[in-house]
Amino acid sequence: MTGKRATGPLRWITAALCGLLAAAAAMGVAELAAGLLGRASSSPLFAVGAAFIDLTPVWLKDFAIRHFGSNDKTVLLIGLGAGITVAALVIGLVSKLRLVFGLIGLAAFGTVGVVAALTRPVAEPVDALPSAVGALVGMAALTLLARGVRPSPITPPEPAVTHQAAQGTATPADGGATEVLDSDGPQHRPKDSRPKDSRPKDTGTGIDRRRVLLTGAGVIGVAAAGGVSGRVLLHSGDVSSVRAKLRLPQPASPARPVPPGAQVRLPGMTPFRTSNRDFYRVDTALTLPQVDPRDWTLRIHGMVARPVEMTFDDLLREALIERDITLSCVSNQVGGDLAGNARWLGAPLAPLLRRAGIRTGADQILSRSSDGMTLSTPIETILDGRDALIAVGMNGEPLPIVHGFPARMVVPGLYGYVSATKWVVDLKVTRFATDHAYWTKRGYADQAPIKTFSRIDVPKPLANVKAGRVAVAGTAWAQHRGVDAVEWQVDDGPWRQARLAPVPGLDTWRQWISEWDAAPGSHTLRCRATDGTGRTQPDHRTPPFPDGATGWHSVVVTVT
Numbered sequence: 001m002t003g004k005r006a007t008g009p010l011r012w013i014t015a016a017l018c019g020l021l022a023a024a025a026a027m028g029v030a031e032l033a034a035g036l037l038g039r040a041s042s043s044p045l046f047a048v049g050a051a052f053i054d055l056t057p058v059w060l061k062d063f064a065i066r067h068f069g070s071n072d073k074t075v076l077l078i079g080l081g082a083g084i085t086v087a088a089l090v091i092g093l094v095s096k097l098r099l100v101f102g103l104i105g106l107a108a109f110g111t112v113g114v115v116a117a118l119t120r121p122v123a124e125p126v127d128a129l130p131s132a133v134g135a136l137v138g139m140a141a142l143t144l145l146a147r148g149v150r151p152s153p154i155t156p157p158e159p160a161v162t163h164q165a166a167q168g169t170a171t172p173a174d175g176g177a178t179e180v181l182d183s184d185g186p187q188h189r190p191k192d193s194r195p196k197d198s199r200p201k202d203t204g205t206g207i208d209r210r211r212v213l214l215t216g217a218g219v220i221g222v223a224a225a226g227g228v229s230g231r232v233l234l235h236s237g238d239v240s241s242v243r244a245k246l247r248l249p250q251p252a253s254p255a256r257p258v259p260p261g262a263q264v265r266l267p268g269m270t271p272f273r274t275s276n277r278d279f280y281r282v283d284t285a286l287t288l289p290q291v292d293p294r295d296w297t298l299r300i301h302g303m304v305a306r307p308v309e310m311t312f313d314d315l316l317r318e319a320l321i322e323r324d325i326t327l328s329c330v331s332n333q334v335g336g337d338l339a340g341n342a343r344w345l346g347a348p349l350a351p352l353l354r355r356a357g358i359r360t361g362a363d364q365i366l367s368r369s370s371d372g373m374t375l376s377t378p379i380e381t382i383l384d385g386r387d388a389l390i391a392v393g394m395n396g397e398p399l400p401i402v403h404g405f406p407a408r409m410v411v412p413g414l415y416g417y418v419s420a421t422k423w424v425v426d427l428k429v430t431r432f433a434t435d436h437a438y439w440t441k442r443g444y445a446d447q448a449p450i451k452t453f454s455r456i457d458v459p460k461p462l463a464n465v466k467a468g469r470v471a472v473a474g475t476a477w478a479q480h481r482g483v484d485a486v487e488w489q490v491d492d493g494p495w496r497q498a499r500l501a502p503v504p505g506l507d508t509w510r511q512w513i514s515e516w517d518a519a520p521g522s523h524t525l526r527c528r529a530t531d532g533t534g535r536t537q538p539d540h541r542t543p544p545f546p547d548g549a550t551g552w553h554s555v556v557v558t559v560t
């Protein structure tokens, strides 16, 4: 290499961009391959993202849920995209030193994708293909691009005097940069009146611009066509239209009506019934499982006398019940909002298990979703008479896809991670000593009844309120034990009883309200609830890991 070529920043920039283009081609073609296979989880982006989720330590997952809540996956994909971009630019740069370094980089990329895809819980050998094919295409693209960038032995690097003179201050390298970096290319620019033949073939940077541009355009085309058609193919497996046409039967046992006062009417108050659109979402599914109810079956097996396999129609022929039940997530911090209250329609789970015949010694139901997620639930909780369901409907519609279409478990009183399996397809009757589920393998508790929780919703933290009468209100829950009292205090003053709103049963959250004669100044409001067993929330703060947070919620407000 001549000194001039080696020092031109343009060549480094071009090389980095070539790395980016090669990686884009790899990803696009891999996406197409995943689409042709009809297996979203084999796409390297999603396989690596899913592997990342599985390898995420508990503290980082708590951090992500705390800061990003239901947007954690978007944040992950953006982070992954940024990481891939940086790696691709580096691959481009090292390929300028030696092409083989770049090729090794792309092969390593592909290997990570293959390993991630093959270690998914539902992996099949074909899932290796998208990453492998993508990496090969990326390597071919990088080789082609590098040929254009590398000095061509037959084209002597003659300085393009005419052109650069026209640009005035341009150095040889800058002159090239203007053109190579402009994706339109000078030949497509109408204002460019320079005759074609006066355009130098080589700017002296060792770059055959025309060749790089054409190859680059081709590579971008492959990347875009692959990516778009792959996405379209994967989207064709989408079950939203099947869901839209599905009609669910009426419940044999309808829900008790929600008492008129259940909703505290106050601006800023949480709705008693959470709409499907506003319902929180927590799961490990980077690509939403698309489960067609016509293909869905539920297997009940393991320590049973008679293994059962039922279809969706079989399930709908059960005597369905409809119930208002509040779900909540173990990841809630004190005052958190990872909870929602919906009207669920579904088949009672206890009779299905009894029909299969639970063998003595079994103490766990290990439920599995179509994407291989596992959750463990204590059998005795399911059988103790509460409304444990295989739910198919949510607030009068089929379950939304994000909430488990076509069927999920719901068990009142247990945190979601030990009960609320979405896209459920398999129930294994087993023992806690034998089988471990996704979160319990990571140290979360086997037994996780929801801890009594109370929150001040109004006034909001750091609100400014006028001195005088101020409404203080919030939401409390202790599913299946019920909320019997909520107390609140100002600063460290006496605890006062709040008025409790009526509820349809023990399994939903409960709203509360009180009045405060607010004096000017900065004040801390605090609340605590007592459940149906007479136990009051402890002051002591503990984190969500391993079985749910404790502590009193407080908000600081300014009264003027």
Ligand SMILES: Nc1nc2c(c(=O)[nH]1)N[C@H]1C(S)=C(S)[C@@H](COP(=O)(O)O)O[C@H]1N2
Pocket (backbone or CB within 6 Å): 279, 280, 281, 282, 283, 284, 285, 327, 328, 329, 330, 340, 369, 373, 402, 403, 404, 415, 416, 417, 419, 420, 421, 422, 423
């Ligand atoms: N298949 C599957 N089901 C799952 C999970 C999951 O990651 N995968 N997460 C559980 C957790 S931790 C919670 S809190 C609830 C949340 O249910 P939602 O997203 O419908 O609110 O689903 C549970 N069911």
Ligand SMILES: [Mo]
Pocket (backbone or CB within 6 Å): 282, 328, 329, 330, 331, 415, 416, 417
């Ligand atoms: Mo959760």
